[in-house]
Amino acid sequence: MSGFDWIVPVILTVITAATPLVFAGIGELVTEKSGVLNLGIEGMMLVGAVSGFIAATLTGNYFLAVAAAAVAGAIMAFLFGVLTLSLMANQVATGLALTLFGVGLSALMGQEFVGVPVSALAQLDIAGLSDIPFIGPILFAQDALVYLSFFMVGAVSWFLYKTKAGLILRAVGDSHDAAHSIGYPVIGIRYLAVMFGGAMSGIGGAYLSLAYTPMWAENMTAGRGWIALALIVFATWKPGLVLVGAYMFGGITILQLHAQAAGLNVPSQVLSMLPYLATVLVLVLISKDQSRIRKHAPACIGKIFHPAA
């Protein structure tokens, strides 16, 4: 036995803390890449969490549960799309209203499901491999959603940078007028991007209610949707860095708790501030260099597009 036994459980804890952030972050990344800023992540996550939980309780089928969460999140995002894309409402205000709505709606939907236990999403032990010391439990004994989160990051990265559709999506986000004049359906593409973001937020929420803490309780996301938002900036709109950022945010929370349990004396508030300050710092560093920000940040973010304009 080495002195590093404690590392494995710590890493496992960080993985569960980071996974909801990865989902919400990667979804919002695609939304933002198409030039839309949706501040309603928290609301979509909550509706996803409760929908997934209800489906799991009623059917016992976790595949259906995750699908339900994704669909619920996408419906919420569709609502956002109708308002901001078709009716050209302001995205910041609509996103905030969406969160307000989502908090209320999820509480209403979940009324009968408070205090109902559900068994946690099963871990997929990959036979033989999960017994390897150290890397086994970390790499080969996670639940399906953790693997899915990694897969989604890879898939989004491939989609955005290696496919034509991804190129078009980025073009729409960088200059909707130019994309429109070439003949791309700007609004349609943005609808898809927004709904993908909603679906991912929904799954991120479901990870909370099915795997992280398998239960439903009002407002159980406790602000994680807002952290996801910070994450994207931190990652300078690069999918791979969303993953790194999510693990860093998760890691800081966990290490802070460990520091306390180990008797280290630092005010918890100071430690809690670190991720936010780090985000501001990263933002400053990447923004300073105009060429870098232009390369990755979608130029049209938050701007309303009207084809006839």
Add this chain to the structure above:
Amino acid sequence: MLLKIEKRSEYSKAMVYLTPLIALALTVLTSILLFELLGVNPIEALYQFFVAPLDTEYEFSELFVKATPLMLCAIGLSVGFRANVWNIGAEGQLTMGAIVGSSLFIYFPETDSIFLLPVMIILGAVGGAAWAAIPAYLKTRFNANEILTSLMLVYVAILVLSMLVHGPWRDPAGFNFPESQTFSESADMPILVSGTRMHFGTLLALLAVFGAWIMMARTLVGFQVKVIGQAPRAGGYAGFSQKKVIWFALLFSGALAGVAGLSEVSGPIDQVLPSISPGYGFTAIIVAFLGRLHPVGIFFASLLMALTYLGGETAQINLGLPVAVTGVFQGMVLFFLLACDVLVHYRFRLNTARKATS
């Protein structure tokens, strides 16, 4: 598509006044459905939401108490939004204003002077403005997106408040509970109408509404803000500095949010608590848009927003409706109002011709 959205050559004056009514009508119709689903008499529910909270003069005064911080924050934010400066960190600036403003009382509780409160109000404005100066500096110096920097600073401000109230600012006679001692009379906002909680902060809010109206309509500053917001390049030709407008917009909105925070702690709260705002700074963003970024519109929008909160409480007491319904209801009102705004600048038209080849 059968329906086509067309930009109006000029915005519709009629729609400016009609859309809120259309939105209200749509909300009423949808909520009848919602309340039916929940098994509640819809007419009674609507009555509880919109009429019952204004039953008495006292309750009417409460509407203003609730609307005051929303109004102050939204007025400040709207000026920034007009200039395309997206400060969404009013919640943090509000918190910082409350911290800096009340620090005077916390460290000199014995002070009994008529100057105490005015200085606290000024310090509140300074605190809020200073917190907003950070995104302004980062934006003008490093080009860092103010939406995100101001949002991140909200959390930092709230944690600073939590640290103070759980630590050095605790009431020495308060059994270590996380709250400060209650403010002395000279640190309290004077009450405007005796027997109510309507305080001097409400007057400041009305002043802000009026002042912002004059500023935007009549002064060069307001003109610069509008020009930079609509056509930054044209503003540049006219010799307006975009950086100056960014600084102005953030400092102005930060100062008003700071005043809002201070008027809450030395008004209705009367002490410093670990949480002093149920998200006024965020709600104010919605209020600013509901009011179409116009001071008069914001005045009415903040009253409407306040009314839905009060109505939600009344509905809970009298009908036993869960608080979740308030959230759903508020969300619906906002969605419809935001959606109907499209009619001001655009019109719907049936697409008679077959889809043209694009």
Add this chain to the structure above:
Amino acid sequence: MTLKHISTLIGVAALASGLLVGGTANAEDKIGFIYVGPVGDHGWTYRHDVGRQAVQNEFGDKVKTTFVESVKEGPDSERVIRQMAADGHKLIFTTSFGFMNPTLKVAKQFPDVKFEHATGYKRADNVSTYSARFYEGRYVVGKVAGKMTKSNIIGYVGSFPIPEVVRGINAMTLAARSVNPDVTVKVAWVSTWYDPGKEGDAAKALIDQGADVILQHTDSPAPLQVAENRGVWAVGQASDMTKFAPKAQLTAIIDDWDGYYIERTKAVLDGTWKSEDVWGGFKSGMVKLAPYNTAIPEDVIALAKETQKGIEDGSILPFAGPFNKQDGSVGAAEGSALDDGTLLGMNWYVEGVEGQLPK
């Protein structure tokens, strides 16, 4: 025309539209409850709402109970309390510490309405305070935890370092060390009453640092779920949480407000209500323990029951000396016990707790 007239007119218009506006003039007495969280929190607020329902069941159509949930501490709470008072409520329970000053302010304006404020320390002629001696429960649990731990490390998920929480940590520590002097207690503060994810993470961190019994002073069952998953022991909070952790839950410290709420409502109905300061423990029934886990050895259960009985009859005082504070100075000398005033302001750890109490 005053505003009242205008709104009356609108009301009449609503009536005239042929739909009846439900009359609120009821003969029964109204009893109001103000909650800081949602009734769906499955913790603190949930238990108060169970108490409200008990009142409703007990008195049937003689009373009408109403509540407002998720009321923010600060200006909103004063308005809601006042609205209830103005609305003809006879008795109003304000169930969070942060409602203290608003309750007193409103009480001054409504001398005929009775108020009951939970966990506060300021009273008036028409304002009582009540709270429960949860530390008694924690003391009993501490005996069990001290016996059950193999690693001699007990983990404690704390919310905020206020006296109420510190008292619980100390009571538990004293009891655990009385049966097992080698026990040390690790505390992780999460700075929230309610964030299932973070509470669960704190429990994981404590377990990773060797704790094999987890206690919590936060509201969600997440720490128990973690304990269940990791195969260590845990103690439920506020409600019996055994369905979330059937194997791990040793017992749970249950808040039971039913009896108190019924008693005080009855006092108001009978006209015998007086302002009091009630701090009830096991004896009053405000604090209860859930059934013990069958995996606990019988002698340990017997010890726990004996301890509880001792506390009830007053032969055992959890904070009786001799014991030391964390810094080695005397907490209470042999033959003495801490009085309620000291307990209410407790801001130091006893010996055996690790780390520094955040200030």
